[in-house]
């Protein structure tokens with residue numbers, strides 16, 4: 001008989017309950033205002049988010065997936081082009097590249113940070129490379145100084161996948177302000193999540209911002225005058241209003257995520273075969289992802305035992321991108337991406353969300369120790 005999960009990997013209802021007194025009347029206000037698409041709520045959130053990231057422009061859209069797709073389209077990336085990205089990410093990163101008609105070029109990762117290995121990026125740059133898409137996975141920022149130097153040296157754009165990293169910093173500067181374009185997701189479990197889908201693209205470039213506005217709105221430059229084949233990708237007014245309120249809490253939630261990660265470091269230290277994610281300045285801890293590297297117990301067995309003890313965990317991600325069925329035609333050999341393959345069999349993301357209590361963390365740690373000792 002499976003045991004009911006008593007400590008979930010994430011629980012979105014706790015945050016909603018805290019904010020309900022603010023959000024319920026706000027939603028009513030937006031609904032009563034009669035403008036549900038575009039309008040002042042969306043414009044106000046875009047301005048607030050641009051300010052938060054420290055760039056002049058933010059163009060909102062329907063999802064993080066759309067943000068990546070629109071960003072690549074704005075750069076005129078298409079068939080015949082190559083875009084380098086990490087072999088270890090959510091499928092959306094690769095999908096956005098493929099949807100433009102370009103070819104994703106997957107590089108292996110650093111197992112400690114889970115982020116793309118910049119030495120491999122350097123090796124895979126060709127005259128057909130048009131962009132690099134670094135993914136700040138689990139909130140851990142990529143070394144943007146080194147990546148930009150590499151990209152600029154080859155004249156290629158950098159499109160940051162910040163879906164899991166809203167509020168992360170590299171050398172004190174927010175992710176999403178380093179690359180040519182920064183792509184964010186407001187999916188409910190992200191650091192800044194809404195109650196549905198949402199996304200945004202940040203940039204310093206006014207022409208790219210203009211092009212993004214056209215692309216996300218049927219390619220229209222003016223009403224009923226389409227200059228390119230675009231899509232319909234809009235952030236709803238209700239979601240924008242909610243996001244603006246939540247943005248005011250983001251720094252306090254990020255501080256809490258950092259505290260929780262620090263406590264996991266202490267509670268889980270010195271367990272044989274359990275590799276903890278190293279601290280990194282500017283990490284926003286969207287996920288606390290450990291690796292289990294033991295011969296006597298697999299990650300899936302650990303996960304099943306924790307589930308029996310009522311502790312929810314998640315596996316992000318069990319199969320690396322080039323080995324997904326959809327990319328079989330690219331004929332990657334697992335030997336080309338050994339770290340991504342190994343890590344995909346070892347990773348386990350523990351419960352972590354700002355409202356997780358210290359007592360719950362102690363229970364999680366005790367359960368892990370019990371299984372692994």
Ligand SMILES: Cc1ncc(COP(=O)(O)O)c(C=O)c1O
Pocket residue numbers: 063064065066089090092093135161163164184185186187197198199
């Ligand atoms: C790394 C990464 N990129 C892109 C996305 C896509 O974001 P969305 O779900 O908002 O489309 C996600 C979402 O999970 C993600 O984790």
